[in-house]
Amino acid sequence: MAHRVLDPDPLKAKATASALRLYPYSQRDNPLPTLHLSPNGRKWSGTQPRGLLYWQGLAKALESEPVLDRDRIMLGMLQPLGIEKDKHFKPDEIQKKILTEAALVGEAMARAIGYAKRFNNVKVWPGKQWDISLFLKETSQETPTHTQFDERTSWFYEAVGVSAGMMGREVGAGQVYLEAAKDKNAQWLQGEKNYHLHVPANAPVVQFWSFTVYDNETRCFVDTGLKPDRSSRDEIIKNSDGSVDLYFGPKAPKDKPATNWIKTNPGKGWFTYFRLYGPTQAYFDRSWILPDIEALK
Template identity: 45%
Template sequence: MAMRSDAPQSLQSRIGTLQFTHDFANGYPTDETVALLFDTRDFQRACQAYLWALPAASFVAWQQGVSGMGAGNGQIASFLTYEARKGILTANATTPYYLGFADLTDGPLVMEMPEGVRGGIIDAWQRSLPGTEKAARYLLVAPGAEPPQNTEGLQVRVSPTMNIMIGVRITATDPAQADAALAAIKVYPYAQRKAPTAAAIFDTGTTSWSGTPPRGLRYWELVHTVLQREPAQERDTFFWAMLRPLGFEKGKPFAPDERQTRLLTEAALVGEAMAKANTADRRFADVKYRPGAHWDFALQLDADNPDAFWNLLDERASWFYEAVSAGPDMAPKRPGPSSAYLGAYRDSTGAWLDGGRSYRLRVPPDPPVDLFWSVTVYDVDTRALILNDQQIADRSSRMPLKKNDDGSVDIFCGPQAPAGFEQNWIPTVPGRNWFAYFRLYEPRQAYFDRAWPLPDFEPLA
């Protein structure tokens, strides 16, 4: 006997059984199905919003971590020890970091960037302010504000966001040159330009802290912070609209109800799982350094068209889940003053890199760099320097490494040091996965031609 067209009918779907008053075409969803559909809609939106918000949420987590240690507004802080650097996502283990966060609400700031440093200024979405990597005196102005009339000797930069980060790295190997460059870095209010009194550099010492975006509802609290204090960008309009049913509204406190809390908490978990897969198993065009190997170009930014990167949701999320700041000199296309980043998550067999196993990475002779190369190991959980008792996370050409007869260098990663190669060893931790960055500072043409064959990590017996 044929089913009556006015009888309730069910439809099986990925999200469960959907029930309708009649058939799907002629009926309305039942009250239970309506609730399921709205929960699913808001959950799916939150998962995608997690990926979208990563650069801004990471910025706030980083800023709050630094200010929580005692650094003032615009004050440059030094991160010189292993403990201090391991709070930064995928930091270099040996290069000194100097950075500060500033809120432009109270007026413009002047930054003096001297010769002999590498760095720049980024906004709250971690976009570089154009041209700020060069030595100059910069006037930093809040979005929508008119620059002062007297800007002689200053390069004006109007920030798209109220909050910015100033970061520099000292690459000089001569201590006297490094100290001179460091002493010349200054940040002070524009009103003090005639007699600037820049605050002394804040020494973070061995303070343990974290700039990793938090999990759970705390992640969304950071996203809400961005909504409240920063102007909305046109490209982000629909994402903010997607989050409105979950308690995000400009000018109102973040107070999610029981349903919103449940959906956001689960979406933070699934969103991070998506972010982890999107980073460790990148599925973008031309992402591999060389065919048949597992080294990825970590930053999928076109140095000739850097603005396009910010419209690439997945490529952007793959970088900012594990790293901070992005600019053309971090994804170079030709030789020059830059640094290139390759990431590895699997070994030569295709298995995930595991802290309980031992591996060898054979760095071929004649690496195509003008400055130096380094291999750094990071913890999958924190995306920061690996947490081992030895506080050793990298090996580089600046170190006295043991070389093979052909000039190649074997780097060993594992829980135990290989006999005779202790200086080439990076300790890993059983029970924890890890990944690695291979950095090339001022890469040569062979890197861009992909002619230099960097092999995979090989598992050892």
């Protein structure tokens, strides 16, 4: 189980994380120690494999997963493909070709659903490029009339988990995830171009805000060897009115503070999450407005 601690004090954060214990309820009276593994210094990929490897991984994962009611329709659709619980996945050459192409087409559909969201009221502010990234009604992805299939596809193509606290429903608590994949002129964000974002003063947060850049193919942090994010808790340069100017591009701008710059990779597209930790009323009534990301000449 992955977890993170938001306390800015590294000693307090380590103590909080170390105190977390996970064990079967049946062992609650005498649980085994919980093993904590730090990702620091490790390079790993959270990207799903493509092509036939996707189906092979899916078949393998199915072996260790319980069959839930919500999954039965999907499992029924997998059976004609040769993927079935407690049965070995052995596609022939024709099936391999078809499944390889199907995985690529399916991912293209997921990317379109995620990066060009078309849900009603998904825009945070009218006329802006910022979307509400986590657009599920409930963590179950169920509504009184239907399952949120496309909304689920959009979120889980980009992310790996969901909780009630991530849905941004309560003033002063939880988080809000705002997403942009295009600039002010509705052009896709590109790693070879330079961009600017002005974050107005008095951001609507109890805790802090953060801006993170992700590769739009891997959905992982942009791999530049440098930090892929900036937040209001970092040592960034603020303007006299408390606002912040952030910059993005393959090279640090010569006349701007490097602390306010995030490096991007030429030839690779990117998208971002602007997170509000502990969103305040100014977010919910939309009185605080985050401008669009602008391309620089």
